[in-house]
Amino acid sequence: MERRTIFAGWVLPVCLVAPQLLLTVFFFLWPAAQAMWFSLVRQDAFGIRTEFVGFENFADLFADPLYLDSALRTVVFCTAVAGLAMGTALLLAVFADREIRGRAIYRTLLIWPYAVAPAIAAVLWVLLLNPQIGVVAHALKSVGVLWDYKLNDTQAMIVVILASAWKQVSYNFIFFLAGLQSIPKTVIEAARMDGARGWRRFRTITIPLLAPTIFFLVVVNIVYAAFDTFATIQALTHGGPGKATETLMLKVYRDGLINLDLGSSSAQSVILMVAVVVLTGLQFRFIGRRNAE
Amino acid sequence: MKPHTDWLAHSILCTGVALFVLPLWLLLAGATQDGGAIARGELSFVPDLRNLGIFWSVLTDRAPGGSPVWRMMLVSAALALAIAFGKIVISFLSAYAVSFFRFPFRMLCFWTIFITLMLPVEVRIVPTYAVMANFGLINSFTGLAMPLIASATATLLFRQVFLMIPDELVEAARMDGAGPLRFLRDILLPLSAANMAALFVIVFVYGWNQYLWPLLVATDPKLDTIVIGIVKMIGGDTVTDWNRVMAAAVLALLPPVLVVVLMQKWFVKGLTEGDK
Amino acid sequence: MATLELYDVRKSFGATAVLHGVNLALNDGEMLVIVGASGCGKSTLLRLIAGLEVPTAGRIVLDGRDVARLDPAERDIAMVFQNYALYPHMSVFDNMAYALKIRGLSRDDIARRVGGTAEMLGLGPLLDRKPRQLSGGQRQRVAMGRAIVREPKLFLFDEPLSNLDAKLRVTMRAEIKRLQRRMGVTSLYVTHDQVEAMTLGDRLLVMHQGVPVQLATPMEVFERPATTYVAGFIGAPAMNLLPGVLCQGGMAVDLGRGMVIPFADGKRDGVDGRKLTIGIRPEHIVLDPAGMMLQIDLIEPLGSETVLIGRMDDGELLSVKVPGRAPAGEAIRVSFPAAMLHVFDAETGLRLG
Numbered sequence: 001m002e003r004r005t006i007f008a009g010w011v012l013p014v015c016l017v018a019p020q021l022l023l024t025v026f027f028f029l030w031p032a033a034q035a036m037w038f039s040l041v042r043q044d045a046f047g048i049r050t051e052f053v054g055f056e057n058f059a060d061l062f063a064d065p066l067y068l069d070s071a072l073r074t075v076v077f078c079t080a081v082a083g084l085a086m087g088t089a090l091l092l093a094v095f096a097d098r099e100i101r102g103r104a105i106y107r108t109l110l111i112w113p114y115a116v117a118p119a120i121a122a123v124l125w126v127l128l129l130n131p132q133i134g135v136v137a138h139a140l141k142s143v144g145v146l147w148d149y150k151l152n153d154t155q156a157m158i159v160v161i162l163a164s165a166w167k168q169v170s171y172n173f174i175f176f177l178a179g180l181q182s183i184p185k186t187v188i189e190a191a192r193m194d195g196a197r198g199w200r201r202f203r204t205i206t207i208p209l210l211a212p213t214i215f216f217l218v219v220v221n222i223v224y225a226a227f228d229t230f231a232t233i234q235a236l237t238h239g240g241p242g243k244a245t246e247t248l249m250l251k252v253y254r255d256g257l258i259n260l261d262l263g264s265s266s267a268q269s270v271i272l273m274v275a276v277v278v279l280t281g282l283q284f285r286f287i288g289r290r291n292a293e
Numbered sequence: 294m295k296p297h298t299d300w301l302a303h304s305i306l307c308t309g310v311a312l313f314v315l316p317l318w319l320l321l322a323g324a325t326q327d328g329g330a331i332a333r334g335e336l337s338f339v340p341d342l343r344n345l346g347i348f349w350s351v352l353t354d355r356a357p358g359g360s361p362v363w364r365m366m367l368v369s370a371a372l373a374l375a376i377a378f379g380k381i382v383i384s385f386l387s388a389y390a391v392s393f394f395r396f397p398f399r400m401l402c403f404w405t406i407f408i409t410l411m412l413p414v415e416v417r418i419v420p421t422y423a424v425m426a427n428f429g430l431i432n433s434f435t436g437l438a439m440p441l442i443a444s445a446t447a448t449l450l451f452r453q454v455f456l457m458i459p460d461e462l463v464e465a466a467r468m469d470g471a472g473p474l475r476f477l478r479d480i481l482l483p484l485s486a487a488n489m490a491a492l493f494v495i496v497f498v499y500g501w502n503q504y505l506w507p508l509l510v511a512t513d514p515k516l517d518t519i520v521i522g523i524v525k526m527i528g529g530d531t532v533t534d535w536n537r538v539m540a541a542a543v544l545a546l547l548p549p550v551l552v553v554v555l556m557q558k559w560f561v562k563g564l565t566e567g568d569k
Numbered sequence: 570m571a572t573l574e575l576y577d578v579r580k581s582f583g584a585t586a587v588l589h590g591v592n593l594a595l596n597d598g599e600m601l602v603i604v605g606a607s608g609c610g611k612s613t614l615l616r617l618i619a620g621l622e623v624p625t626a627g628r629i630v631l632d633g634r635d636v637a638r639l640d641p642a643e644r645d646i647a648m649v650f651q652n653y654a655l656y657p658h659m660s661v662f663d664n665m666a667y668a669l670k671i672r673g674l675s676r677d678d679i680a681r682r683v684g685g686t687a688e689m690l691g692l693g694p695l696l697d698r699k700p701r702q703l704s705g706g707q708r709q710r711v712a713m714g715r716a717i718v719r720e721p722k723l724f725l726f727d728e729p730l731s732n733l734d735a736k737l738r739v740t741m742r743a744e745i746k747r748l749q750r751r752m753g754v755t756s757l758y759v760t761h762d763q764v765e766a767m768t769l770g771d772r773l774l775v776m777h778q779g780v781p782v783q784l785a786t787p788m789e790v791f792e793r794p795a796t797t798y799v800a801g802f803i804g805a806p807a808m809n810l811l812p813g814v815l816c817q818g819g820m821a822v823d824l825g826r827g828m829v830i831p832f833a834d835g836k837r838d839g840v841d842g843r844k845l846t847i848g849i850r851p852e853h854i855v856l857d858p859a860g861m862m863l864q865i866d867l868i869e870p871l872g873s874e875t876v877l878i879g880r881m882d883d884g885e886l887l888s889v890k891v892p893g894r895a896p897a898g899e900a901i902r903v904s905f906p907a908a909m910l911h912v913f914d915a916e917t918g919l920r921l922g
Binding site: 005014027138175235281 | 395552557
Binding site for chain 3: 459461462464465466467468469470471472475479480483484
């Protein structure tokens with residue numbers, strides 16, 4: 001899309017776009033380029049000698065069972081978080097869209113968690129599930145469940161998934177509600193005249209019309225689960241026990257900034273960038289196609 | 294619609310609300326209870342109203358080895374505001390330039406900004422850290438804020454807003470004799486005010502809630518944000534003072550939650566219109 | 570108060586030529602209406618004059634000064650837009666005052682001029698309202714006021730009435746005409762509505778595919794359309810256009826079906842057998858017991874008159890407008906009065922004589 005009417009001259013616009021462009025070059029393009037360069041070299045332990053090794057860092061990664069485990073874990077984690085957060089949000093949005101009393105209050109009470117920092121969400125879940133102090137943890141123990149996510153891998157995974165999904169529900173809720181409200185009332189009324197009701201109307205009319213929102217949210221939720229949950233996981237489990245909750249993002253952080261393995265962590269960054277580029281590309285293709293229709 | 298009460302909707306929504314409000318309530322109630330009792334597993338949903346002073350004492354006391362909570366809140370607020378204002382101003386101007394002018398390499402500029410959409414700060418964290426170290430910006434407020442100011446999202450949002458402004462309105466302004474800067478100030482700025490408010494909410498929350506970047510780039514305790522401070526409190530080797538952690542968490546939640554709730558209408562509109 | 574002259578004005582967007590050379594001269598105080606179907610280039614022509622587009626070639630001379638390459642702000646031209654383009658965040662007063670403020674007029678002058686214009690347009694009580702609090706007609710008036718208050722050399726109207734409902738359109742049409750007369754400002758008015766064109770213009774410019782095809786007074790355009798395009802465009806229902814050939818040494822046309830009609834206004838050039846297009850307006854066809862047979866296909870009663878759409882023996886349609894009610898029966902007999910025929914060349918579509 002382009003505007004028809006424009007102002008003349010090029011000095012002013014170049015000045016106006018310059019600050020944004022400078023920030024972009026210094027903090028986005030240059031680091032990205034550096035990551036690509038470092039992913040192709042190897043440094044010795046003292047950082048004195050640098051040697052070009054081609055795609056060896058990548059080859060090493062894909063041969064490393066620890067990396068592959070982490071990748072698989074990330075996929076499971078992202079799927080669970082996206083599914084849980086979107087499912088819950090859709091359920092709530094469908095009922096919040098009904099003509100019921102106190103709609104505005106329900107909405108406010110469901111929207112505020114958007115403001116909760118992922119790290120603070122972790123604190124809230126500690127209060128519920130921490131084996132020593134958590135109220136839900138005590139309830140579980142009292143019915144005979146051996147609950148300690150600091151020792152049990154599966155339980156640890158469940159905790160980080162719950163806390164991460166919990167925080168994302170309100171974001172999805174806002175979008176689902178907006179999506180539902182943008183469905184023309186006449187379409188729903190036409191479906192009612194055609195005799196479609198309840199679940200059937202929801203499945204055959206509402207869901208297809210929500211498809212663009214759903215697709216958009218799938219991408220956003222996967223990106224969220226892959227990257228923004230760093231703080232949640234770090235605060236809850238530090239990636240443990242062992243490496244039971246170490247996603248790719250935690251691994252990049254650990255390898256690059258704790259273990260200082262620049263080559264490997266750069267290669268990991270590049271792989272993550274490619275993943276985001278592919279996801280975003282898909283999203284824009286889809287949205288672009290929708291706009292063209 | 295149906296005249297009777299929709300019990301199904303109410304029960305599902307109430308369950309949903311409980312899921313979000315109960316943890317918050319527990320946090321509030323726990324803050325007023327005895328730290329030792331909480332550590333023994335006696336956390337209760339009933340607040341101890343005699344202990345409301347805990348919030349004040351947490352705010353002003355200096356935690357061992359760190360800065361006091363009020364200072365961390367100040368750092369968080371400064372960071373969130375700097376990012377919000379910086380991002381709004383820079384994105385507004387650049388979106389204006391690419392939307393209302395034709396200049397050499399305009400599309401190159403636009404795509405350069407656009408691809409940053411695909412590089413969230415988390416992905417390029419290690420190389421960005423290296424670049425900041427080269428600039429000597431580690432452990433500085435500038436280094437903390439700058440990389441978070443640039444992003445394509447806000448530029449794209451403003452561009453979207455500008456594209457919806459009818460051509461005739463721009464033409465009318467030109468016929469009335471308004472030049473580009475006057476148009477920017479008299480027409481575009483007032484027309485984008487609501488979107489700016491929405492963007493402010495989104496970016497303020499984003500800035501306030503940052504964790505990974507501050508963790509890396511600001512190791513000096515003087516630059517600890519409240520979020521960093523709280524994670525430090527629960528992650529340390531020392532025994533965790535749970536009631537103090539909770540009180541701090543309540544304080545950390547207040548500003549962004551207030552901003553979202555008070556500006557809810559604009560924020561929801563801006564979020565759903567902008568990201569698509 | 571000004572004159573406007575265009576000399577061979579052309580405009581292309583990339584490889585697409587939109588205007589193929591327009592020459593035009595407006596007299597001081599004249600209202601010229603540019604009319605044509607959408608895509609004929611009429612809006613582009615207006616935007617070139619406004620300064621919102623730069624012509625590919627040609628000169629635009631306003632009051633003796635070539636303004637073709639000047640910024641709109643430097644031309645002293647005001648424009649009323651189709652969607653009004655009011656500033657949504659400004660009050661009615663500020664909308665009207667904006668151009669004056671930019672020109673640095675004093676506060677008192679602005680208040681006086683806006684007040685006067687608002688008075689004239691009946692906008693006085695609305696000065697504090699925002700555009701969204703106004704009805705369609707009121708917004709239209711504010712858009713007019715914004716143009717008038719500037720006291721420009723030239724008014725441009727870009728289909729200003731097309732967003733109004735039918736009744737309001739008639740009222741506003743009359744008001745625009747009165748205002749323009751009273752203020753005597755040279756004006757250009759673009760529309761696709763032939764009724765607006767006929768009623769408003771001192772002269773009409775009919776455009777077709779980027780070329781001006783006729784420039785004349787409204788009645789002249791109606792009575793002596795220059796081409797078959799103009800003939801079909803102006804007048805409702807549209808003029809009937811029938812094929813025919815020249816005969817009797819250029820003195821008559823043979824329309825087939827045994828109809829040979831001598832020209833009322835003399836000989837046409839060319840040899841017998843030259844292909845022609847004959848136009849006759851529906852209201853000029855007369856009922857005639859000795860005339861051609863027409864099977865009635867459709868009857869459209871308009872109240873004071875009736876439009877009959879009939880089929881000739883070869884199946885071609887012909888519209889006939891008769892006063893009062895439709896005649897009884899499934900068929901009628903009609904003939905074409907010789908004086909009412911319009912004669913065009915079949916190939917070029919140009920009027921002959």
